[in-house]
Amino acid sequence: MRSVRLWSVRHAGALAVLYRLFIRLAPRLRRSVEWLGPERLERVVAPAERTIKGFFFDCHMCGRCTLSSTGMACPMNCPKLHRNGPCGGVMADGGCELDPGMRCVWLEALDGAKRVVGRADLDPAQIQRPADQRLRGTSVWIGAIMARDTAAPESPSEGPAAPGQVREPGALERACRSGRFVVTAELSPPDSADPQDLLRRAAPFRGQVDAVNVTDGAGGNCHMGSLAASALLAADGYEPVFQIACRDRNRIAMQGDILGAAALGVRNLLAITGDGVENGDHPQARPVFDLDSVSLLEVARGLRDRGAYASGRSIGARPGLFLGATINPFAPPFRERIANFEKKIAAGAQFVQTQYCFDPEMLEAFMQEVRARGIERRCHILVGVGPLASARTARWMLAHVPGVHIPAQLLHRLEQSADQRREGTMICVELIRAVRQMEGIAGVHVMAHRNESLVPEILRESGLAAERDAVPPRHGAT
Numbered sequence: 001m002r003s004v005r006l007w008s009v010r011h012a013g014a015l016a017v018l019y020r021l022f023i024r025l026a027p028r029l030r031r032s033v034e035w036l037g038p039e040r041l042e043r044v045v046a047p048a049e050r051t052i053k054g055f056f057f058d059c060h061m062c063g064r065c066t067l068s069s070t071g072m073a074c075p076m077n078c079p080k081l082h083r084n085g086p087c088g089g090v091m092a093d094g095g096c097e098l099d100p101g102m103r104c105v106w107l108e109a110l111d112g113a114k115r116v117v118g119r120a121d122l123d124p125a126q127i128q129r130p131a132d133q134r135l136r137g138t139s140v141w142i143g144a145i146m147a148r149d150t151a152a153p154e155s156p157s158e159g160p161a162a163p164g165q166v167r168e169p170g171a172l173e174r175a176c177r178s179g180r181f182v183v184t185a186e187l188s189p190p191d192s193a194d195p196q197d198l199l200r201r202a203a204p205f206r207g208q209v210d211a212v213n214v215t216d217g218a219g220g221n222c223h224m225g226s227l228a229a230s231a232l233l234a235a236d237g238y239e240p241v242f243q244i245a246c247r248d249r250n251r252i253a254m255q256g257d258i259l260g261a262a263a264l265g266v267r268n269l270l271a272i273t274g275d276g277v278e279n280g281d282h283p284q285a286r287p288v289f290d291l292d293s294v295s296l297l298e299v300a301r302g303l304r305d306r307g308a309y310a311s312g313r314s315i316g317a318r319p320g321l322f323l324g325a326t327i328n329p330f331a332p333p334f335r336e337r338i339a340n341f342e343k344k345i346a347a348g349a350q351f352v353q354t355q356y357c358f359d360p361e362m363l364e365a366f367m368q369e370v371r372a373r374g375i376e377r378r379c380h381i382l383v384g385v386g387p388l389a390s391a392r393t394a395r396w397m398l399a400h401v402p403g404v405h406i407p408a409q410l411l412h413r414l415e416q417s418a419d420q421r422r423e424g425t426m427i428c429v430e431l432i433r434a435v436r437q438m439e440g441i442a443g444v445h446v447m448a449h450r451n452e453s454l455v456p457e458i459l460r461e462s463g464l465a466a467e468r469d470a471v472p473p474r475h476g477a478t
C-alpha cells in the first residue's frame with residue numbers, strides 16, 4: 001500500500017486539481033444529497049470512501065481530511081499523529097524517528113506540496129486543527145457537499161482576545177524582554193515521591209539561571225510529574241517552565257493541568273508533542289497524541305487570551321502564561337524547519353528552545369534564514385547546549401536521542417582526549433561562546449542530564465555568570 005501512497009504524493013498536482021474541481025461542484029450536489037438523505041447516503045459513501053482513500057492515501061478516515069494542504073500525504077500515518085509536523089526527531093536519512101523503515105510522512109507531504117500548482121511549500125500559516133473523534137469514520141465527501149461546520153467551537157485562535165485581567169509577565173518573560181542574554185537549565189524530575197530529591201537536584205541552579213525547565217517524561221520514561229515538580233520548584237523560589245507532552249494526556253487533561261499549574265504559581269509553559277513510548281521504559285503503554293504541540297499552543301493561548309477552553313466554554317481567572325515550544329534546526333528537512341518554526345509562532349509560541357547544538361555553523365545557517373524573515377523579533381530563541389560526559393555518551397545520544405546531530409570531528413576530539421569529561425565541558429563552554437556571538441539568539445538552555453552540578457562551572461567558564469552578576473536579575477528570577 002505504501003507504494004500507492006507514494007504514487008499519490010508523486011501525482012499530488014493532478015489530484016489537487018481533481019480535489020478543487022470537487023470542492024467547486026460540491027454545493028451543486030447538495031440538493032440531490034438532501035433529497036436522498038445524508039444519513040442514508042453516508043452509510044453507502046463512507047465505506048466506499050474508506051476503500052478508495054485507504055488504497056490511494058493510506059487514509060485513516062479521521063473525518064478532518066488535510067490531504068489537499070499536505071501534498072496528498074495523510075499525516076495520520078505519522079506514529080505521533082502529528083498534524084502540524086514534522087517533529088524534531090526526523091532521522092538524518094529522512095527516516096521516521098519511531099519507524100526508521102518508513103520515510104517521515106512530513107517529508108512526503110513536502111514533496112507532494114511542491115507538485116501542487118501555486119504552492120512551493122507547506123503553508124506555515126495553515127494550522128491543521130486536531131482530529132475530532134466524533135467525525136472518525138465519517139465521509140468527508142458528504143461533509144464537503146453538506147458544508148458540515150465542525151470548526152467553530154474548537155478553533156481557539158479564532159475570535160478576538162476577551163477583555164480581562166492584565167497579565168503580569170513572570171521572571172523568564174521579563175528576562176527575555178530585557179534584552180540581556182538569558183540562561184535556562186533543564187531538570188529531569190527524580191524517580192521519587194520525596195520533594196527533597198527534586199530540590200536537591202535543582203540546588204545547583206539557584207541564583208545561576210533565569211528559569212528551570214522541568215521535563216515531562218523525557219524519552220518516554222516515567223518520572224515525578226512535571227506539573228507537581230514545577231509547582232514544588234515555584235514554591236521554593238525557582239522560576240519553573242512546565243513542560244507538557246501531548247503523548248500522555250488528552251486535551252481535557254492537558255487543559256486542566258494548565259489551569260492547575262497556573263493556580264500553583266507556574267508562569268511558563270513549554271508545549272511539546274513528546275517522544276514516542278517505544279524507546280522509553282513503558283513500551284507497552286498506549287500513546288495518546290490527542291493534540292500535537294502546535295494545537296496545544298493554540299489551546300493554551302485560547303485559555304490565556306480568550307479565557308475559554310478548546311470547547312468554547314468560558315473559564316474564570318485566566319492562566320497568565322509565557323508560551324514556549326521546541327525547534328530543531330539540526331534535523332531534516334532543514335529549509336522547511338523555518339516554516340515549522342513560524343507555524344509555532346502563529347500558534348502562540350513566544351519563546352523556543354532548540355535541540356542540543358553541537359554544530360554552530362549549522363545553527364548560523366538556520367539563523368541567517370531566521371534573521372532574513374525577522375523571526376527573532378517575534379520569538380525569543382534559546383539554544384540548547386550541554387556537556388558530553390564522554391565519547392561513549394555522545395555515541396549513545398546519537399543512537400538514542402531523536403534529532404541529535406554531533407559532528408564527526410567533535411566525536412574524534414572527545415575520543416582523543418585523556419580527560420573526556422573535562423573535554424566535554426570545554427566543548428560546551430566553547431559552544432556557548434560561539435552562540436553568544438550570534439545575532440538574534442536570546443540565550444542558552446543548558447541540558448546537563450544527571451550532571452546538574454556542572455552547570456555553575458559551565459556558566460562561569462563561558463563568562464555568562466560574570467555577565468549575570470553585572471546585570472543582576474530582578475525580583476522573582478531563580
Ligand code: SF4
Nearest residue numbers: 078087096097104105
Ligand atoms: S519523524 Fe516524527 S513527524 Fe515524521 S512520521 Fe515520524 S514521528 Fe511523525
